[in-house]
Amino acid sequence: MEVPLYQNYVHDHLRRTSLSSSTSYFSHHFSGSELFRDRSLLSAYSLWSNRRKLRNSFCWVKCSSLEQGLRPRLKPKPSKVDRDVRKGTPSKETRITKSSVRICCHIEKLVLCNKFRDALEMFEILELEGGYDVGNSTFDALIIACIGLKSIRGAKRLCAYMIDNGIEPDQYIMNRILLMHVRCGMMIDASKLFDEMPERNAVSWNTIISGYVDSGNYKEAFRLFIMMWEEYPGCSPRTFATVIRASAGLELIFPGKQLHSCAVKAGVGQDIFVSCALIDMYSKCGGLEDAHCVFDEMPDKTIVGWNSIIAGYALHGHSEEALNLYFQMRDSGVKIDHFTFSIIIRICSRLASVTRAKQAHASLVRNGFGLDVVANTALVDFYSKWGKVDDARHIFDRMSCKNLISWNALIAGYGNHGRGEEAIEIFERMLREGMVPNHVTFLAVLSACSISGLFERGWEIFQSMTRDHKIKLRAMHYTCMIELLGREGLLDEAYALIRKAPFQPTANMWAALLRACRVHENLELGKYAAEKLYGMEPEKLRNYIVLLNIYKSSGKLKEAADVVRTLKRKGLSMLPACSWIEVKHQPHAFLSGDKHHPEIEKVVEKVDELMLEISKLGYVPEQNILLPDVDHEEKIQIYHSEKLAIAYGLINTLKQTPLQIVQGHRVCGDCHSVIKLIAMITKREIVVRDASRFHHFRDGRCSCGDYW
DNA sequence: TTAGGGTTAG
Numbered sequence: 001m002e003v004p005l006y007q008n009y010v011h012d013h014l015r016r017t018s019l020s021s022s023t024s025y026f027s028h029h030f031s032g033s034e035l036f037r038d039r040s041l042l043s044a045y046s047l048w049s050n051r052r053k054l055r056n057s058f059c060w061v062k063c064s065s066l067e068q069g070l071r072p073r074l075k076p077k078p079s080k081v082d083r084d085v086r087k088g089t090p091s092k093e094t095r096i097t098k099s100s101v102r103i104c105c106h107i108e109k110l111v112l113c114n115k116f117r118d119a120l121e122m123f124e125i126l127e128l129e130g131g132y133d134v135g136n137s138t139f140d141a142l143i144i145a146c147i148g149l150k151s152i153r154g155a156k157r158l159c160a161y162m163i164d165n166g167i168e169p170d171q172y173i174m175n176r177i178l179l180m181h182v183r184c185g186m187m188i189d190a191s192k193l194f195d196e197m198p199e200r201n202a203v204s205w206n207t208i209i210s211g212y213v214d215s216g217n218y219k220e221a222f223r224l225f226i227m228m229w230e231e232y233p234g235c236s237p238r239t240f241a242t243v244i245r246a247s248a249g250l251e252l253i254f255p256g257k258q259l260h261s262c263a264v265k266a267g268v269g270q271d272i273f274v275s276c277a278l279i280d281m282y283s284k285c286g287g288l289e290d291a292h293c294v295f296d297e298m299p300d301k302t303i304v305g306w307n308s309i310i311a312g313y314a315l316h317g318h319s320e321e322a323l324n325l326y327f328q329m330r331d332s333g334v335k336i337d338h339f340t341f342s343i344i345i346r347i348c349s350r351l352a353s354v355t356r357a358k359q360a361h362a363s364l365v366r367n368g369f370g371l372d373v374v375a376n377t378a379l380v381d382f383y384s385k386w387g388k389v390d391d392a393r394h395i396f397d398r399m400s401c402k403n404l405i406s407w408n409a410l411i412a413g414y415g416n417h418g419r420g421e422e423a424i425e426i427f428e429r430m431l432r433e434g435m436v437p438n439h440v441t442f443l444a445v446l447s448a449c450s451i452s453g454l455f456e457r458g459w460e461i462f463q464s465m466t467r468d469h470k471i472k473l474r475a476m477h478y479t480c481m482i483e484l485l486g487r488e489g490l491l492d493e494a495y496a497l498i499r500k501a502p503f504q505p506t507a508n509m510w511a512a513l514l515r516a517c518r519v520h521e522n523l524e525l526g527k528y529a530a531e532k533l534y535g536m537e538p539e540k541l542r543n544y545i546v547l548l549n550i551y552k553s554s555g556k557l558k559e560a561a562d563v564v565r566t567l568k569r570k571g572l573s574m575l576p577a578c579s580w581i582e583v584k585h586q587p588h589a590f591l592s593g594d595k596h597h598p599e600i601e602k603v604v605e606k607v608d609e610l611m612l613e614i615s616k617l618g619y620v621p622e623q624n625i626l627l628p629d630v631d632h633e634e635k636i637q638i639y640h641s642e643k644l645a646i647a648y649g650l651i652n653t654l655k656q657t658p659l660q661i662v663q664g665h666r667v668c669g670d671c672h673s674v675i676k677l678i679a680m681i682t683k684r685e686i687v688v689r690d691a692s693r694f695h696h697f698r699d700g701r702c703s704c705g706d707y708w
Numbered sequence: 709t710t711a712g713g714g715t716t717a718g
Binding site: 136137140171172173175176178179201202203204205206207208209210236237238239240241242244245271272273274275276277278279280302303304305306307308309310311337338339340341342343345346372373374375376377378379380381403404405406407408409410411412438440441443444 | 709710711712713714715716717718
């Protein structure tokens, strides 16, 4: 049989590296580290012998017969007569009655109807009275209820009940209990339980490994996988599918390739689940070509496989290719699902493709996914980014189920369009409704405060983060606060905040201070921040330009000339900026100074006409354009790409349509003033999405508060 | 004789 080319590659890789090889990622990664020491401790034998040390930590084992030197077991089950005597209840025949059967059946039925809370309430009857004969199916139903509600309290109640009633779970129920701990996020308890299990099978291993992957503890997942690989001959496709996700989580392609090799060796390289996990892993680790090879070789291309490869292309910014794959998928007769919609809406958001997003929205409703939380959250995000925050709010209000990400998307939507008060209002409503905010929520709220200049509220919220919400402050939060202080002109306070940060200041923090220094003309502090930035990111052109301008403005021409020389020596030059706009379902891209667009003459004429009109209103082009002496400078100054895109939009769209421009760089100060004036004289709504934020120009104002 | 696996949104 002919072996496909890709399989050759994998086999070759397998020969060169394998899990047992001393050069493998795992050995390399874990040797000489704490993990290696842990690994030696956690060999099968040690685990067994360490059980004594661990036994006091888990309630069941506390009751086990370890002290008697026996094989670890759970608390011996008392006889029914003993139980009846202890509880002071009637004899066994009267206790195992119809009522027992009725309650258990009722619990199971409630769980079947997803009425988890009711099932746990019904369980209270069993807890209060005790002595009932509860079977595995009822325990299983209660476990499903606890998992469904992610109820830690429920999980603990269930375990306590089993211990109090001397129930000795079999392997099946033991695995289910392990799963309950994992899914309720009780990983410490789950780990102890796993260590103490009298017997473990493949399900136990897969369950605990998936728990570590889900909780983001990828190294622990790898360590357990190695243990399993070495001591348990039951690595199934499920195991590989799970542990490959750990590689994707760590964004490390090398262990991912090794796992791929191991999967091939184990004969499960083309399993559907393994293939999907591999596509996802390769694309998240930057190996899009490998991802596509795996996809091509999938014997049966499932919807998950298609979604994974489309998401992979989208992740790497190949939006057009991703859309083409989506059309291929539809043509191949695969039925799209809510995952597909979420991915497609995100691609539309990237491309600013309003038409396609609207089609996707309509299709979403038509296909019966109108209530899906993820797809609707993607829509909230899309409409917010498009500048239609009220439409986003409308979708949000109609969502029957909202999660943290939905709230965060709406808060960011209001914040990014200069509606800081409404962002705070939503944030406060979210807290009132019992939703627990995370670091992203605070990023959205602080950014909203910064953009809208809500200094006091922003500062108050920043302080409440650690005090009331126990959220660790990250560099991004500090950056927001530096911007907020900078806007108020409190430059010394902003600098003090950088110094006070409990970590090394990041380039973004210095850049935020530098921006504030430029706006408020504090040359001294600005120079200091620029030098810091220059030292941290020596290859970033932007920083050279900033430093050059600082020297130029302070009259230090010799230093300025040195910077230009360094720039030329390093071969760094300004790449022409690119902006694009979608008109009649087609994206139109414009490069700064580029004259290749078929309608460029008409567009340039329109730009000139607009510039003339705004100059009559008193607009004077910024003379001190802060750019180095590089090629294209003249063209860049005259025809900035965003001006060309706007002019094209004005010529080719109806007056009531808002212009949606996307660009990969930051809007410069001069362009910002120009767009604001164009929006005013043409009475058009213009949304510009640049590298840092959204600018919503309407009625001669911009949502960013004229700060860039 | 059950159970454990892959893709999405901020």
